Amino acid sequence: xxxxxxxxxxxxxxxxxxxxxxxxxxxxxxxxxxxxxxxxxxxxxxxxxxxxxxxxxxxxxxxxxxxxxxxxxxxxxxxxxxxxxxxxxxxxxxxxxxxxxxxxxxxxxxxxxxxxxxxxxxxxxxxxxxxxxxxxxxxxxxxxxxxxxxxxxxxxxxxxxxxxxxxxxxxxxxxxxxxxxxxxxxxxxxxxxxxxxxxxxxxxxxxxxxxxxxxxxxxxxxxxxxxxxxxxxxxxxxxxxxxxxxxxxxxxxxxxxxxxxxxxxxxxxxxxxxxxxxxxxxxxxxxxxxxxxxxxxxxxxxxxxxxxxxxxxxxxxx
Amino acid sequence: xxxxxxxxxxxxxxxxxxxxxxxxxxxxxxxxxxxxxxxxxxxxxxxxxxxxxxxxxxxxxxxxxxxxxxxxxxxxxxxxxxxxxxxxxxxxxxxxxxxxxxxxxxxxxxxxxxxxxxxxxxxxxxxxxxxxxxxxxxxxxxxxxxxxxxxxxxxxxxxxxxxxxxxxxxxxxxxxxxxxxxxxxxxxxxxxxxxxxxxxxxxxxxxxxxxxxxxxxxxxxxxxxxxxxxxxxxxxxxxxxxxxxxxxxxxxxxxx
Numbered sequence: 315x316x317x318x319x320x321x322x323x324x325x326x327x328x329x330x331x332x333x334x335x336x337x338x339x340x341x342x343x344x345x346x347x348x349x350x351x352x353x354x355x356x357x358x359x360x361x362x363x364x365x366x367x368x369x370x371x372x373x374x375x376x377x378x379x380x381x382x383x384x385x386x387x388x389x390x391x392x393x394x395x396x397x398x399x400x401x402x403x404x405x406x407x408x409x410x411x412x413x414x415x416x417x418x419x420x421x422x423x424x425x426x427x428x429x430x431x432x433x434x435x436x437x438x439x440x441x442x443x444x445x446x447x448x449x450x451x452x453x454x455x456x457x458x459x460x461x462x463x464x465x466x467x468x469x470x471x472x473x474x475x476x477x478x479x480x481x482x483x484x485x486x487x488x489x490x491x492x493x494x495x496x497x498x499x500x501x502x503x504x505x506x507x508x509x510x511x512x513x514x515x516x517x518x519x520x521x522x523x524x525x526x527x528x529x530x531x532x533x534x535x536x537x538x539x540x541x542x543x544x545x546x547x548x549x550x551x552x553x554x555x556x557x558x559x560x561x562x563x564x565x566x567x568x569x570x571x572x573x574x575x576x577x578x579x580x581x582x583x584x585x586x587x588x589x590x591x592x593x594x595x596x597x598x599x600x601x602x603x604x605x606x607x608x609x610x611x612x613x614x615x616x617x618x619x620x621x622x623x624x625x626x627x628x629x630x631x632x
Numbered sequence: 633x634x635x636x637x638x639x640x641x642x643x644x645x646x647x648x649x650x651x652x653x654x655x656x657x658x659x660x661x662x663x664x665x666x667x668x669x670x671x672x673x674x675x676x677x678x679x680x681x682x683x684x685x686x687x688x689x690x691x692x693x694x695x696x697x698x699x700x701x702x703x704x705x706x707x708x709x710x711x712x713x714x715x716x717x718x719x720x721x722x723x724x725x726x727x728x729x730x731x732x733x734x735x736x737x738x739x740x741x742x743x744x745x746x747x748x749x750x751x752x753x754x755x756x757x758x759x760x761x762x763x764x765x766x767x768x769x770x771x772x773x774x775x776x777x778x779x780x781x782x783x784x785x786x787x788x789x790x791x792x793x794x795x796x797x798x799x800x801x802x803x804x805x806x807x808x809x810x811x812x813x814x815x816x817x818x819x820x821x822x823x824x825x826x827x828x829x830x831x832x833x834x835x836x837x838x839x840x841x842x843x844x845x846x847x848x849x850x851x852x853x854x855x856x857x858x859x860x861x862x863x864x865x866x867x868x869x870x871x872x873x874x875x876x877x878x879x880x881x882x883x884x885x886x887x888x
Contacts, residue, residue, distance in 0.1 A: 374731050378886045400733035410728035412640075414647035426636045427732040471728070 325352045325387075327401075327478050327509040328373065333382035335368050342368040343379075344533040348511075352478070355505040357524030357541075358513040365533040366513040367407060370483050373511070374404040387478050400428060403477035403508075407484050409468025413457030417448055420456055421470050428475035438474055446470040446500060462493035469500060473508070480504055481511045486519060498523050529625055536625045552586045554578065555597065556610025569593055569600065582610070633734055637742025638749060641716065645750055654712060658704050658754055665700045666761045669693045690772035694762040695854050698779040701758055702850055705751065705783075705790055706819075710811035712750065713794030714804040716743045717881075721802035736881040740874060744788075744795055751787035755780065775856040782853025785866040789846045790815060792873035799880045818844050843868060 328350040343365040371377035529537040567575040571593030601608035680686040797811035822845025829838035852859035
């Protein structure tokens with residue numbers, strides 16, 4: 315049993331090699347490759363227009379790539395499109411909802427079209443409605459639901475046939491913070507038995523949900539590694555330091571273990587620590603001794619953002 | 633799968649007011665025409681009795697009713713079909729079907745079958761009018777069957793043309809306009825060309841030009857003649873436009 319489990323864990327569900335897509339003279343996606351194993355959640359990150367949606371359209375067979383190969387669980391998407399598509403669940407940026415159907419009718423239709431056998435269909439639909447918290451609104455018309463509920467219906471449609479691969483294009487866009495938290499919970503749940511590809515430009519989302527991250531910029535992959543690797547890449551931790559009577563920035567940067575210091579505002583400084591060192595104690599001691607008026611010392615939330623800006627801008631300059 | 637899609641099309645069609653409006657007004661127009669002709673027939677009846685071998689009620693009342701259905705369909709089908717693909721594109725729901733494990737052929741045929749089923753419903757309800765005459769008289773069932781077959785083929789032909797028009801654009805109204813122009817253009821071109829060619833004594837080119845005109849091919853059915861050439865012409869038109877639709881849908885995946 316354990317053997318089978320490990321085999322499954324290592325199984326490659328999505329493999330895309332050298333995907334490119336040109337629209338006339340414009341190259342939207344240029345030689346992007348990606349690989350995903352069962353149970354992994356891949357965050358697809360990039361600024362607007364980086365080619366995330368185009369890549370996802372190609373992975374789901376909605377758009378033919380100009381060149382490259384895609385296989386889903388070993389099934390070639392171009393040679394046997396229906397067999398490959400049966401293993402994918404896709405939630406596009408705009409959920410493809412029929413407003414005039416009820417939630418139940420719509421999810422049932424999705425199950426039928428994905429060839430869920432008749433005997434298992436009712437149970438599958440009931441199950442997915444419960445998992446997405448839609449049981450109470452099952453008989454309502456989709457058009458009358460709020461945006462958050464519509465997003466859940468879109469998610470339900472994508473997973474009702476228990477696909478091996480779930481592809482979600484910006485699933486939390488336009489939702490309020492509570493709804494975002496709920497959808498993220500659902501995605502994490504999905505990640506337990508499906509492979510998930512999630513596109514977003516919200517950085518904390520990647521940090522809180524994903525196992526791996528791939529960053530696209532101008533259609534090219536500029537970074538691909540685990541979340542831990544991403545933080546490592548950036549070079550250690552960052553803290554925000556609030557001082558009422560701050561010294562010069564250079565004085566802060568000179569403290570041993572501080573790799574870089576910059577002023578975020580007049581009294582708040584962003585310090586990044588050198589790899590493997592932790593100068594927090596030293597900072598606090600100096601602040602006390604030299605009456606800097608320390609009032610804030612917090613881990614910087616924007617570490618990923620910096621990596622992102624760093625990576626994408628470096629690309630622009632070169 | 634084709635029937636699943638057809639069922640979905642019917643369900644969404646009946647969820648919109650359009651289907652009901654079309655059903656209501658086609659029935660109003662057809663019922664008015666039917667009653668008017670019936671009235672005329674009743675007044676003519678005393679004179680008809682004096683003619684040897686007089687035309688019956690099926691020829692004088694029911695056949696014109698079916699010709700009216702043909703004209704009504706010419707207007708109704710572009711409106712009913714415009715939603716099929718153009719609206720799915722505009723609402724970005726086409727992704728739902730394309731991402732599902734379906735071939736483009738299944739999607740196109742599903743939508744076609746859905747629309748034709750609705751059109752047959754119009755024909756079916758209308759057929760109840762002549763059947764009501766059985767309460768006080770007799771009908772020529774041979775002619776009636778020929779009319780039903782003819783108008784069903786005609787409806788399918790219109791549906792195929794309008795479905796193709798619907799996949800050319802993401803604007804439903806533009807799709808309706810294209811469908812209407814295509815149908816009208818085919819009717820006029822086929823008719824004019826056939827007449828002109830026949831006038832010069834060119835029988836074969838004239839017969840070929842007739843392929844284009846669905847209404848011309850419907851004529852023999854109105855006389856109770858099941859003309860295999862007319863059937864072949866209609867089937868050829870249906871197949872051509874379905875294949876064009878499928879190819880167009882496939883091309884959309886390549887063009888993006």
